[in-house]
Amino acid sequence: MTIDSALKEKLRQDNNKLSKRIIRETATAITDYNMIEDGDKVMVCLSGGKDSYAMLDVLMTLKTRAPIHFDLIAVNLDQKQPGFPEEVLPTYLTQVGVPFHIENKDTYSIVKRLVPEGKTTCSLCSRLRRGILYRVADELGCTKIALGHHRDDILATFFLNLFYAAKLKTMPPKLVSDDGKHTVIRPLAYVTEKDLIAYAELKKFPIIPCNLCGSQENLKRKEVANMLRAWEKESPKKVWNIFKSLAAVAPSHLMDKNLFDFINLRPTGIADENGDKAFDEETFPDHRDEDSPEDMVTSSTTPPDTTRQKIISIQKL
Template structure:
């Protein structure tokens, strides 16, 4: 009975996830015929769920596209991808493990007590762009979800003075790479429950998201507090990103 209940929960969650991913794909044209999509797999719940969903879509979609995974070993202490390598191999998934020591660079450049996230992210992005070109990828798929999007929106509002979030589809400045975020509509809690039931091999990160005092953690706590008062807060913030009234903002470039 327990196994049956688990299977039903998995089916329900997978259906909800695929619906959100499909809706995002329809709205922003993320996946096109002939695409070769590189999924940036960190080994966390988000990227593992994204890989699973894109492989499912590949089987069901009326168009042909390829999906493969790439993990970047940045030489962080305790990072061990061996279980992930075995998991990919057992499932016959095209997988590339790339070793680049960005950890030493981050430690050298970032003052003690400051967040590593920004520099680490920039270095990782540059490597992913280069690997996508090397491996013939037409798109780079990242595992950001709804909560990441709205947290980034608030971080930019509060700390950078910008109305800026994470777009579902973004072309790099040089036009050589296209980044897609198929799970931009997906709530984090849905991913967490699904990943736990799927028992993905999860790799801990000793740098990102574990340092006390990070601004993102403060924003996450604020959203949790507001959501306890109004369950629609996160959905409303996401909806606001596609419901902009330019005439009621201050940017002259929007008033044309």
């Protein structure tokens, strides 16, 4: 084997591992949080960015392997941004053979009119977009709304709330919408952005840049993302451990009176392993640097049923 052919074979193997890892991690997240059930019609929100393309691509693969039946429909909101290439998504979606719907609504002009120059547009843009998508989900008869947020988005939101809103809060893998009518899911919750960037290059997705929020360089979210990248470069296990902590919460060892009844807390005379020990023992497991979601997410989030076992089998295909 020549050096050139050996390099090509190594690249092929790496690409195959990448695809399998993303499919496995997505299937694990879907299973852990029971995101998709038999008979669901899933609205896959497609923006034209790498994350939503990857989400659609992986869900199409899982649809062919899953032991349950569910339908997919890709939905794009055309916000009428100047220069938006309207033909790209319909052409791509027709080629891959997935049903789709393009919703036309000029939210771009609304955001530009209401948000002062230099201020971040994400909050208003997101609220307008989400309200429209809820309506479209009703009109299309969708039972789940899938968003393309990944592990790094979830961590960044956690730190944004921690640093700037004084809250322990992030975007969960699954939640009912604020109007109480829709189930919102994030199938890529366990997938790293680094892998999604590589996957987009591998699959050659026709990426459409966002000229509204994507051009804003000084967002706090980007500052937090840079912080996380620096930590991951120093030690990947550190970032995975932070992510793991989001699924291993001890309310009695925090300070929220709404989550734990500190007011009426009294000694019971019964020993409790979770009681106060002054300080936790500062010896921690020596995880390998390349931790995976299967290692990092606690079993307490995992539904112990046969459906889970069936769905896990698709991760190995």
